[in-house]
Amino acid sequence: MEILNDGVQKSVQKAPRNGMSTGGKILIAATGGVGIGLSIVCASFVAPAFRKICLPYVPATTEQIQNVLSFLPKNATGKLLDIGSGDGRIVFAAAQHTKGLKTDGVELNPWLVYYSRLAALRHGATRQASFYRRDLWKFNIKDYNFVVIFGVEQMMKDLEHKLIAECPHNTKIIACRFKLPNLEPERTIEDGVNTVWFYDLNKQTRRQVSGNS
Numbered sequence: 001m002e003i004l005n006d007g008v009q010k011s012v013q014k015a016p017r018n019g020m021s022t023g024g025k026i027l028i029a030a031t032g033g034v035g036i037g038l039s040i041v042c043a044s045f046v047a048p049a050f051r052k053i054c055l056p057y058v059p060a061t062t063e064q065i066q067n068v069l070s071f072l073p074k075n076a077t078g079k080l081l082d083i084g085s086g087d088g089r090i091v092f093a094a095a096q097h098t099k100g101l102k103t104d105g106v107e108l109n110p111w112l113v114y115y116s117r118l119a120a121l122r123h124g125a126t127r128q129a130s131f132y133r134r135d136l137w138k139f140n141i142k143d144y145n146f147v148v149i150f151g152v153e154q155m156m157k158d159l160e161h162k163l164i165a166e167c168p169h170n171t172k173i174i175a176c177r178f179k180l181p182n183l184e185p186e187r188t189i190e191d192g193v194n195t196v197w198f199y200d201l202n203k204q205t206r207r208q209v210s211g212n213s
Contacts, residue, residue, distance in 0.1 A: 056152075057086050057109060057112065058086075058150070059086060059087060059089065060086070060089055060090055060150060060176070061193075061194055063191060063194040064150075064176055064194045064196070065089065065090060065093050067176075067189045067191060067194055067195075067196040068090060068093070068094070068148055068174050068176065068196060069093060069094065069097045070189065070196075071172070071174050071187070071196070071198045072094060072097055072098050072101070072146065072174075073098070074097065074098055075098075075100065076098045076100060076101050076145075076146070077100040077101060077145075078101060078102070078144075078145030078146065079101070079102045079103075079104065079143055079144045079145055079146070080094050080098075080101050080102070080103045080104065080144065080145070080146040080147070080148065081104050081105070081106060081141055081144040081146070081147050081148070082094070082103070082104070082105040082106070082148045082150075083106055083136055083147065083148065083149050083150070083151065083159075084106070084107060084136070084149070084150050084151060085105025085106060085107045085112075085116060085131060086105075086107060086109075086112055086116075086150070087112055087115055087116060087119070088105055088112075088115070088116030088119055088120065088129070088131060090105070090148055090150070091103045091104065091105040091116070091129050091131070092119065092120070092123065092125060092129060094146075094148070095125055095128045095129045099128075101128075101146070102128060102130075103128060103129050103130075104129070104130045104131070104132065104144075105129075105130070105131045105132070106131075106132050106134050106136060106139050107131065107132075107133060107134075108133065108134070108135060108136070109133075110133055113131050113132070113133040116131040117131050136159075137158075137162070140166065141162070141163070141166050141167055142166045142167065142168070143168075144167065144168075144171060145168065145170065145171055145172065146171070146172050146173075146174070147163065147167065147171060147172075147173045147174070148174045148176070149173065149174065149175045149176060150176045150177060151175070151177070151178055152177075152178065153178045156175075156178050156179070156180055156181055157181050157182075159180075160180045160181060160182060160183060163180075163201070164183075164201070167201060168201070169201055169202050170200075170201065170202040171201045171202075172198065172199065172200055172201075173198070173199040173200075173201065174196060174197070174198055174199075175196070175197045175199070176194075176195075176196050176197075177193065177195070179197045180197070180199065183199050183204055184199075184204065185197040185198055185199055186198050186199060186200050186203060
């Protein structure tokens with residue numbers, strides 16, 4: 001009997017342990033953390049699709065940037081705003097093209113704003129280029145002499161009303177991809193998807209006064 005009892009005790013002592021190893025727990029925790037992090041980042045890019053007006057992130061092409069710069073005099077002064085500035089490439093290109101111009105970007109996606117600010121720091125352009133995470137419709141644009149727009153067709157009518165109501169009368173507007181529905185462009189660069197329309201609010205005001213007289 002003692003021999004049998006000893007055998008049972010040894011069998012019980014050698015029974016395999018149930019449960020997960022420490023390495024497995026760490027691996028699951030790390031995988032979950034990465035998944036949550038990716039979800040948070042991706043949400044910033046997917047969220048615009050659930051808004052009334054979707055303004056997706058589509059980087060400006062080299063041709064679009066050159067077409068925009070063709071409407072910016074190298075000796076221009078004042079302030080420029082890029083609406084929906086994305087990764088900041090228009091803001092940086094305008095700052096490099098026109099040294100006397102203070103260039104700003106407004107963007108709702110926080111990750112693109114952080115990226116743009118880091119790029120400004122890396123290029124030593126923090127004094128000339130600034131980026132703001134704001135809702136466009138609540139952002140004050142009254143101090144800007146140049147406004148660049150990379151919008152979508154659904155927003156252009158409302159944006160046109162905002163520009164006319166808030167911008168100084170001498171503001172120059174550069175619209176890319178989609179034109180403003182009612183204002184008459186002073187010049188147009190026809191280039192397919194890279195087409196750019198140039199508007200001068202000062203001339204628009206004089207034209208309206210002449211038409212009403």
